[in-house]
Amino acid sequence: MKTSKNVKEETKEKMIQSAMHIFAINGYNRANIDDISLHAGYGKGTIYNYFSSKVELFLEVIKKFVNDLVCDINSKIQHISDPIEKFKQLVHIDIEKINTQSDLFLTIMHESLTADRDRQSEFLNASSPLFRIYVQVIDEGIKAGCYKEDTDAVSAAIMLMGKIENLALINKIFSNSLGSTEVLVEKITSSFIYGIKKRD
Numbered sequence: 001m002k003t004s005k006n007v008k009e010e011t012k013e014k015m016i017q018s019a020m021h022i023f024a025i026n027g028y029n030r031a032n033i034d035d036i037s038l039h040a041g042y043g044k045g046t047i048y049n050y051f052s053s054k055v056e057l058f059l060e061v062i063k064k065f066v067n068d069l070v071c072d073i074n075s076k077i078q079h080i081s082d083p084i085e086k087f088k089q090l091v092h093i094d095i096e097k098i099n100t101q102s103d104l105f106l107t108i109m110h111e112s113l114t115a116d117r118d119r120q121s122e123f124l125n126a127s128s129p130l131f132r133i134y135v136q137v138i139d140e141g142i143k144a145g146c147y148k149e150d151t152d153a154v155s156a157a158i159m160l161m162g163k164i165e166n167l168a169l170i171n172k173i174f175s176n177s178l179g180s181t182e183v184l185v186e187k188i189t190s191s192f193i194y195g196i197k198k199r200d
Contacts, residue, residue: 012050015040019061024104028058028111055119062108062126069097070129083141087193090137091164092185094130098168099181106172109165134161147193160192 018040022031033054037044051057073093080086098105112123134157141147167188171178178184 011042011046015042015047015050015057016060016064019057020064020101020104023058023061023107024101027107028054033057058111059122059126061104062123065097065101065104065108066127066130069094070133072097073130073133077137083137083144083146084189084193086137087141088185088189090133091160091188092181094164095168095181095184098165099172102168102172106169109169131157131161160188163188163192 015036019031019036022036022039025031026035031054033044033047036057037047040047047057051060073090076093077086077089080089108123112120115123135153138147138151138156138160139153142149142151142153167178167184171184178187
């Protein structure tokens with residue numbers, strides 16, 4: 001038997017899923033609570049019982065997008081011991097997520113770049129679990145002796161995530177002209193990771 005807490009959690013999850021759909025289709029500015037509530041099958045007032053504004057709901061969408069990605073990454077890389085293979089798998093999963101939810105990703109990217117500074121800070125904080133994984137994977141490679149000892153894992157993670165996002169977006173805009181996910185992973189690996197790889 002479902003408790004009231006379970007029902008509330010399911011209701012909130014359904015609203016977030018509907019918001020993800022509407023934001024992906026319409027973008028942030030053209031999306032509205034009326035459309036989200038209609039898609040979710042709830043009244044507009046019910047949405048506001050869970051979220052104070054469209055901004056708050058969008059922030060929850062970002063958290064959902066990132067947390068789903070992080071869970072997928074963790075489940076698939078936790079048993080990989082080789083730092084290079086772990087790196088490749090991380091990049092592969094990230095690109096696949098962007099490809100499969102490219103419209104939503106474009107909306108998130110656009111709002112992250114154009115929002116005011118306070119909101120940008122909130123969006124960045126929502127993405128921090130993914131950033132921490134990148135730092136961790138690169139740091140493991142440094143400690144294992146795969147990468148140069150003086151590599152800054154934080155700076156490398158920032159550059160890597162930017163590279164992945166830009167390549168994925170360009171590939172989306174130009175109808176996969178850069179190649180499949182596997183091809184992109186190899187391009188990123190060869191152009192980025194071997195730049196910090198320790199020379200034999």
